[in-house]
Amino acid sequence: MNLEFANKYGKWALVTGASDGMGREISYGLAKRGLNVILCARRFELLVEISEDIRTRFPVEVQALSCDLSIEADIESLFLNTKDKEIGLYVAAAGFGTSGAFIDSDIENELNMIDLNCRSVVKMTHHFANELSKKKKGGIVLFSSLVAFQGTPYSANYSATKAFIQNLAEGLSVELSGSGVDVLSVAPGPVASGFSQRANMVMGSALDPKEIAEEIIAAIGKKSLVRPGFLSKALEFALKSLMFRSFRVQMMKVVMGGMTKHQRAGLNIEKNS
Numbered sequence: 001m002n003l004e005f006a007n008k009y010g011k012w013a014l015v016t017g018a019s020d021g022m023g024r025e026i027s028y029g030l031a032k033r034g035l036n037v038i039l040c041a042r043r044f045e046l047l048v049e050i051s052e053d054i055r056t057r058f059p060v061e062v063q064a065l066s067c068d069l070s071i072e073a074d075i076e077s078l079f080l081n082t083k084d085k086e087i088g089l090y091v092a093a094a095g096f097g098t099s100g101a102f103i104d105s106d107i108e109n110e111l112n113m114i115d116l117n118c119r120s121v122v123k124m125t126h127h128f129a130n131e132l133s134k135k136k137k138g139g140i141v142l143f144s145s146l147v148a149f150q151g152t153p154y155s156a157n158y159s160a161t162k163a164f165i166q167n168l169a170e171g172l173s174v175e176l177s178g179s180g181v182d183v184l185s186v187a188p189g190p191v192a193s194g195f196s197q198r199a200n201m202v203m204g205s206a207l208d209p210k211e212i213a214e215e216i217i218a219a220i221g222k223k224s225l226v227r228p229g230f231l232s233k234a235l236e237f238a239l240k241s242l243m244f245r246s247f248r249v250q251m252m253k254v255v256m257g258g259m260t261k262h263q264r265a266g267l268n269i270e271k272n273s
């Protein structure tokens with residue numbers, strides 16, 4: 001229990017993407033600090049399991065809410081279902097990525113990614129920024145990425161969604177400063193979670209979401225950008241050492257090329273690029 005943290009960001013935190021990866025681990029970390037948590041994702045059974053586990057470990061209330069945030073009506077019903085809760089922290093961890101040649105991608109899936117990674121985050125951030133600034137306290141945590149800071153071949157649309165979020169968070173952290181609402185952008189490198197499977201990527205080394213959750217929570221209210229874990233910082237350092245953005249894009253072509261299963265299977269990405 002951390003009284004100062006719970007007073008500023010309680011009584012409730014809403015965590016999207018709470019059924020897996022960073023969202024799940026952050027939910028545990030917030031409960032440990034005394035916040036009640038609303039867990040949101042599509043897989044309700046997983047959310048119920050996690051809720052029960054959190055309740056057995058920490059003296060907090062937990063609510064599981066199943067919703068598909070790429071669907072506008074589900075976001076509206078989330079607002080309705082949570083309107084009686086005093087939400088002080090919105091953690092937007094729901095998101096997914098894709099990999100491979102853009103021209104071979106399923107365009108509906110790519111557009112759905114924009115709906116989830118960008119559209120839902122704008123709608124929910126607008127809602128909670130309004131609510132929180134009325135109370136003059138609270139926090140918003142958005143998920144950017146290492147790939148947000150330059151174009152990323154073989155994950156071009158995903159990296160564009162993350163550049164969108166990075167810019168949104170950066171702008172809002174200054175715009176809302178003085179309103180009592182803290183905005184944090186989280187920009188991790190590779191993290192071992194459900195992400196790589198859905199994105200069809202292979203990650204050589206990856207961060208443990210449990211280990212970086214603490215660093216992410218500790219940055220709330222203290223920083224506007226966190227690159228959690230040694231790997232995120234090392235990769236940022238390596239990319240920054242390349243003087244020109246165009247060189248970084250070429251470097252990301254090599255990095256993402258190595259993580260793209262489509263290319264590893266010897267298919268035609270290199271030939272056509």
Ligand SMILES: NC(=O)c1ccc[n+]([C@@H]2O[C@H](COP(=O)([O-])OP(=O)(O)OC[C@H]3O[C@@H](n4cnc5c(N)ncnc54)[C@H](OP(=O)(O)O)[C@@H]3O)[C@@H](O)[C@H]2O)c1
Binds near residue numbers: 042069094187194
């Ligand atoms: N993992 C990485 O390497 C990495 C690196 C940088 C940034 N990020 C970003 O960090 C965030 C968290 O990633 P993660 O690694 O924790 O991923 P993850 O383990 O795959 O978790 C993603 C979460 O989002 C939920 N979700 C997916 N589609 C949804 C939808 N339509 N509606 C509601 N919830 C949905 C998933 O739950 P359900 O399937 O149950 O809906 C899951 O709880 C994402 O925004 C990701 O882009 C990840």
